[in-house]
Structure formats: C-alpha cells, structure tokens
Amino acid sequence: MGQLLTDIFFFNDRPRFERVGFLIFILIILIFPWIVTSAYGRAVAIKFLLFALFGLGWNLIGGYGGQVDLGQAKNVGFGAYATALMIVWWKVPFWLTIIPGMIIAAAESFAIAYPMFRLKGHYFAIATLCVALVWKELFIFWDWTGGARGVEIPIRSGADFVYMQFNSPIYYHYFIFFLFLLQFFFMNWFRKSKLGYAVQAVRDNEEAAASLGINVYRTKVVNYTITGGLGALGGSFMAVYYLYIDPDAVMPLDLSILIAMTVMVGGAGSIWGPIIGAAILIPLDMYLGAWLGAQKRLGIDFMVYAVIMMVIAAKEPRGIWGIIERKIKKETR
Amino acid sequence: MELTAQLLVYGVLMGLIFALIALGLSLIFGVMNIVNFAHGEFLMMGMYIAYLLSTFLHLDPLISLPIAAGAGYLLGIGSYHILIHRILRGPMVAQLFGTFGLMLFLRYLAMYIFTPDVRSVKQGILVGKTLSMGWVNVDASKIFSAGVCLLAFAAIYWMIYRTKLGRGLRATSIDAEAAKYMGIDTKGMNALAWGIGGATVALAGALLAHFYYVTPTVGMLFTLIAFATVALGGFGSILGAFVAGIIIGLIMVISGQLVSELKFSFIYVVYFLVVVFRPRGLFGW
Numbered sequence: 001m002g003q004l005l006t007d008i009f010f011f012n013d014r015p016r017f018e019r020v021g022f023l024i025f026i027l028i029i030l031i032f033p034w035i036v037t038s039a040y041g042r043a044v045a046i047k048f049l050l051f052a053l054f055g056l057g058w059n060l061i062g063g064y065g066g067q068v069d070l071g072q073a074k075n076v077g078f079g080a081y082a083t084a085l086m087i088v089w090w091k092v093p094f095w096l097t098i099i100p101g102m103i104i105a106a107a108e109s110f111a112i113a114y115p116m117f118r119l120k121g122h123y124f125a126i127a128t129l130c131v132a133l134v135w136k137e138l139f140i141f142w143d144w145t146g147g148a149r150g151v152e153i154p155i156r157s158g159a160d161f162v163y164m165q166f167n168s169p170i171y172y173h174y175f176i177f178f179l180f181l182l183q184f185f186f187m188n189w190f191r192k193s194k195l196g197y198a199v200q201a202v203r204d205n206e207e208a209a210a211s212l213g214i215n216v217y218r219t220k221v222v223n224y225t226i227t228g229g230l231g232a233l234g235g236s237f238m239a240v241y242y243l244y245i246d247p248d249a250v251m252p253l254d255l256s257i258l259i260a261m262t263v264m265v266g267g268a269g270s271i272w273g274p275i276i277g278a279a280i281l282i283p284l285d286m287y288l289g290a291w292l293g294a295q296k297r298l299g300i301d302f303m304v305y306a307v308i309m310m311v312i313a314a315k316e317p318r319g320i321w322g323i324i325e326r327k328i329k330k331e332t333r
Numbered sequence: 334m335e336l337t338a339q340l341l342v343y344g345v346l347m348g349l350i351f352a353l354i355a356l357g358l359s360l361i362f363g364v365m366n367i368v369n370f371a372h373g374e375f376l377m378m379g380m381y382i383a384y385l386l387s388t389f390l391h392l393d394p395l396i397s398l399p400i401a402a403g404a405g406y407l408l409g410i411g412s413y414h415i416l417i418h419r420i421l422r423g424p425m426v427a428q429l430f431g432t433f434g435l436m437l438f439l440r441y442l443a444m445y446i447f448t449p450d451v452r453s454v455k456q457g458i459l460v461g462k463t464l465s466m467g468w469v470n471v472d473a474s475k476i477f478s479a480g481v482c483l484l485a486f487a488a489i490y491w492m493i494y495r496t497k498l499g500r501g502l503r504a505t506s507i508d509a510e511a512a513k514y515m516g517i518d519t520k521g522m523n524a525l526a527w528g529i530g531g532a533t534v535a536l537a538g539a540l541l542a543h544f545y546y547v548t549p550t551v552g553m554l555f556t557l558i559a560f561a562t563v564a565l566g567g568f569g570s571i572l573g574a575f576v577a578g579i580i581i582g583l584i585m586v587i588s589g590q591l592v593s594e595l596k597f598s599f600i601y602v603v604y605f606l607v608v609v610f611r612p613r614g615l616f617g618w
Contacts, residue, residue: 309434
C-alpha cells in the first residue's frame with residue numbers, strides 16, 4: 001500500500017529541478033484565477049488544463065507507446081456525448097456519467113484495437129484517422145445523437161455540484177484542475193508500473209520486448225484501450241463546460257491534431273511534455289486566434305502551428321522537453 | 334437500367350481522376366517509403382490555380398492545366414528540398430508530423446489568402462456542357478478529364494519503365510543504398526519523385542476544378558481517398574493505383590447513391606479493411 005502511494009504521488013526518480021518546477025506549477029494554477037480576473041484569461045487557463053489533460057492521455061499511446069494516433073477526438077466525442085445525452089435523457093448526475101463515458105470509449109477502442117494493431121506506422125496513423133472520421137459522420141447522420149444540430153444541456157441557476165454547472169469560471173478552473181491532477185497522478189503511476197515499462201519496451205524494440213516475454217500485441221491493445229478511456233474524461237468535462245456539443249465541436253479532425261501536437265511539441269514520452277506543449281500552444285491559439293479573428297485574418301494561427309510542427313519534426317523529434325533535458329545534461333556534466 | 338449505366342460511367346470517370354491523384358502518392362511512397370499527408374493540399378493548389386486563371390485572367394481552365402502541372406512540380410521539388418530531406422532520417426513519428434505540418438501550412442495559407450468561401454470555375458469551353466450518349470448523359474469536362482488522366486498515366490508509365498530516368502527511380506525504390514553505389518543520384522531521384530507527384534496531383538486538381546467546388550479544406554478528403562486508393566492498389570504499384578482508382582470511384586458513386594450522407598465513410602472503411610486483411614493490396618508485393 002505504501003509503495004503504491006509512493007508510486008502515485010512521488011517523483012523520486014526525477015531530478016530535483018523537475019520536482020520543484022512541478023510544485024511551482026501547482027501553486028501558479030491554484031492562485032491563477034485570483035490573479036487573472038478577466039473572463040478571457042480564465043477561459044485560457046481552463047482550456048490549457050483541458051488540453052494538458054487530453055495530452056496526458058494521448059501521451060500513453062503517442063509518447064510512451066510510440067504509435068501515432070490521429071483519432072483521439074472520437075474518444076473525446078464519446079465522453080462528451082455520453083455525459084450530455086445521459087443528463088438530457090435521464091437527468092443522471094454528472095458524476096455518474098463520467099465512468100460510463102470512459103467505458104464506452106474504452107470498449108470501442110478495445111474492439112477496434114484488435115484489427116488495428118495488425119498495422120504499424122503510417123498505416124496505423126491513417127487507420128485511426130479514418131475510424132475517427134467514420135464516427136463523426138455517423139454522429140452527424142444519426143438522429144438519436146441530435147445529428148448535426150447537436151445536444152444542448154438545459155441550464156440551471158446557481159452553483160450546482162450535482163450537474164456541475166456554475167456561473168463563475170473559478171469553479172470550472174478548480175474542477176478541471178482536479179481532473180487534471182487525477183490523471184496526472186495516474187500517469188505518474190503508469191510510467192513506473194509493469195504495464196508502463198512493457199509499453200515503453202515495445203516502443204523501443206518489439207523483438208527484444210517479445211524475447212523478454214512481453215506479449216507485444218496485448219500490450220498495445222491494453223494501452224490503446226486505456227488511452228481511449230482517458231480521452232473520454234476530458235470530453236465529459238467539455239459537455240458540462242460548454243453546455244452545448246455537436247460533432248463539429250467535440251469530434252473534429254482538428255481536435256485530434258491539436259491533442260497530438262501539444263504532446264509532440266512539448267515532448268512525447270515524458271510526463272511533463274503534454275503540460276509544456278499545452279502551455280505553449282493553447283495561449284498561442286487563444287490569443288493569436290482572437291487577435292487575428294478580430295482582423296479577419298483566418299488561418300495564421302494554424303500556419304504558426306504548422307511551422308512549429310515542421311521545425312520540431314526536422315530538428316528535435318523529442319520536442320521542447322528534449323531540448324531542455326539536453327541542456328540540463330550538458331550543464332551538469 | 335439507365336441509372337445503373339449512368340452510375341457506372343460516372344464512377345469510372347471519377348475513378349480515373351482518383352487514379353491520377355493516387356499515382357503521385359504511390360510513386361513517392363514507392364521511392365522513399367514516406368507518406369505525404371500534404372498530397373491533397375497539392376491538389377487543392379492545382380484547383381486554385383485553375384480558378385484564379387479563369388476568374389481573373391479569363392483563361393480557359395484547359396490552358397491552366399500545364400501551368401498547374403508546372404507549379405505542382407515546383408511545389409513538390411521545393412517541399413523535398415526545404416523539408417522532406419531533413420525528416421527522412423528521423424523516426425517515423427517525425428516523418429509523419431513533418432508532412433502533416435506541411436499539410437496544415439498549405440491548407441491554412443490557402444485559408445488566409447482565399448478565405449474559406451466556396452468557389453467554383455464558371456467559365457470555360459467545357460464547363461457545364463453535357464454529352465448524351467444513348468442512355469447516359471455525361472459532363473463533357475469529365476470525359477475530357479478522364480482522357481487526360483489516361484494520357485498522363487500512360488506518360489508516367491512510359492517514363493518509369495522505358496527511360497533511363499525511370500530505371501534510376503525504380504532502382505532507388507528497390508534499394509536506395511545499392512543504387513547510390515551504382516552511381517545513381519538518389520537524392521535527385523527522391524526530388525524527382527516529389528516533383529512528379531506534385532505535378533500529377535496538381536494536374537488532377539486543375540481537371541477537378543472543372544466540376545468540383547474549390548475550398549481551402551478540400552484537400553484532406555482527397556488525401557484520404559488517395560490513401561485508400563493506394564492501399565487498395567498496393568503501396569508503390571503504379572498499375573495498382575490505376576485499377577484501385579476505378580474501383581474506389583465506383584464504390585463512392587454507388588454508395589453515394591444508397592446513403593449519400595455516408596459516402597466518404599465507405600471509402601474509409603475500404604481503406605481499413607484492405608490494410609487489415611490484405612496489406613499488400615491488389616498488386617503490391
């Protein structure tokens with residue numbers, strides 16, 4: 001038990017500057033809504049935490065697993081639709097909709113993983129993209145999901161902790177921060193768990209991993225299934241935060257790309273990477289997007305993204321965290 | 334009967350265009366084992382060239398065909414020299430994100446310049462004309478496009494299997510290392526593959542602009558169709574791309590008739606089933 005708690009909450013294997021950095025990060029997030037009082041600034045912080053959450057989940061398959069999954073938006077969509085539809089149809093409290101959403105997403109990922117992991121590399125990436133697009137077309141096509149019109153969650157007055165509806169963004173800020181921490185500590189446990197090491201071994205060398213007795217195929221399938229479930233968690237939050245969802249909002253290709261990009265830019269396969277990536281890309285997106293949108297200059301924000309992406313791909317595939325780590329190593333040498 | 338004949342003809346004609354689109358992707362993959370996510374964006378650029386020349390210079394879209402092909406060639410070569418050769422040695426993830434970044438860049442560059450408005454080519458000898466042949470009525474532009482696709486295919490086929498340059502390309506695709514020792518400029522061959530890929534797909538774009546709307550986001554769809562086509566035909570196989578293009582064209586047209594909202598889903602499903610159950614495709618090795 002004590003060992004388990006240590007594995008979850010401690011970073012004894014990481015260098016000191018990382019642990020200090022993480023504490024500072026937590027403090028900043030805790031006091032953030034009291035320093036920044038503008039609604040927009042708070043919205044940026046919430047979106048940052050949401051994408052850090054998404055990134056942590058995607059890091060499982062994309063970073064530790066080394067498989068490029070370009071369809072994470074489908075899992076976000078499953079979570080968002082599970083929450084929204086259960087609240088609208090049966091008035092189920094929000095907290096009881098999270099787990100079903102995650103189970104649905106995980107079950108779908110599990111079912112699809114079996115054929116999917118006969119593929120590798122490019123073939124796998126394109127297949128994930130195709131699956132996500134088919135789901136999106138189905139959600140637009142079906143009537144029971146609200147089709148292209150989407151689903152609206154009825155608004156309640158005052159602070160409601162059962163359906164998680166609040167007037168003030170401060171509540172949402174701490175709520176998403178709570179979800180983020182949950183997932184963060186899960187990931188901290190995961191990277192040191194037996195499964196986590198198996199996943200990384202498979203990424204680095206499949207033959208060697210297999211020769212050590214790791215079931216490569218099953219490791220990939222389990223990893224993909226967990227990734228699917230984690231994607232749905234952020235989706236559930238999106239449903240109660242935006243109170244209105246449609247396939248274009250919660251399942252678009254752009255969302256899959258942005259999730260993958262935050263991890264790639266920040267540093268795939270490290271626990272800090274998704275946080276760093278989200279801290280760079282989300283404010284860039286929100287402020288650049290707002291500023292350029294006001295000037296009717298569509299597209300520049302994504303062009304900036306694209307350039308960052310190409311430079312990262314060509315110069316440092318390990319992302320910004322890779323650069324930081326290399327610098328630190330040089331100094332301590 | 335009439336409907337069936339109409340659908341079949343329409344499917345084959347669309348399929349020839351899909352085949353031409355897939356040709357470049359297949360060639361690039363065959364020569365250097367890299368998937369170009371920006372392929373559809375090259376196509377989109379060809380479409381905009383046809384649109385711009387016809388709207389502002391009042392040139393017939395037919396004249397824009399060689400211009401689009403030339404521009405596509407330059408774009409392909411340029412992409413190779415600026416970006417692709419830098420990511421070739423990196424891990425697969427980096428390659429994927431490199432061409433993905435290129436795709437996003439071109440797409441949103443078009444968004445920035447042309448705004449998201451949907452546009453179409455309105456002038457031209459062939460635009461809006463239909464031919465009627467017995468049961469079927471066909472757009473003149475589609476018949477013409479199919480003819481150009483056949484010609485382009487024949488030309489590329491001849492180039493690859495009958496010329497010295499083509500032999501160099503094939504040698505590079507079989508074993509780049511060995512080809513280098515034999516004195517073949519493999520880097521040049523890689524660039525050439527990107528050039529040909531860009532030229533053919535931009536040509537297809539200029540043809541497509543005759544009867545398809547033009548928007549900055551049109552590329553992704555055709556990239557995915559091209560992936561499905563190439564997977565079905567076998568990655569790297571030229572003949573495979575040709576046959577698979579026609580099959581994909583027929584699938585899209587027929588499924589579109591049955592459930593029009595899901596017609597693209599059928600293509601994604603085809604890709605999925607092919608790569609899972611027959612990764613070699615029809616003609617791959």
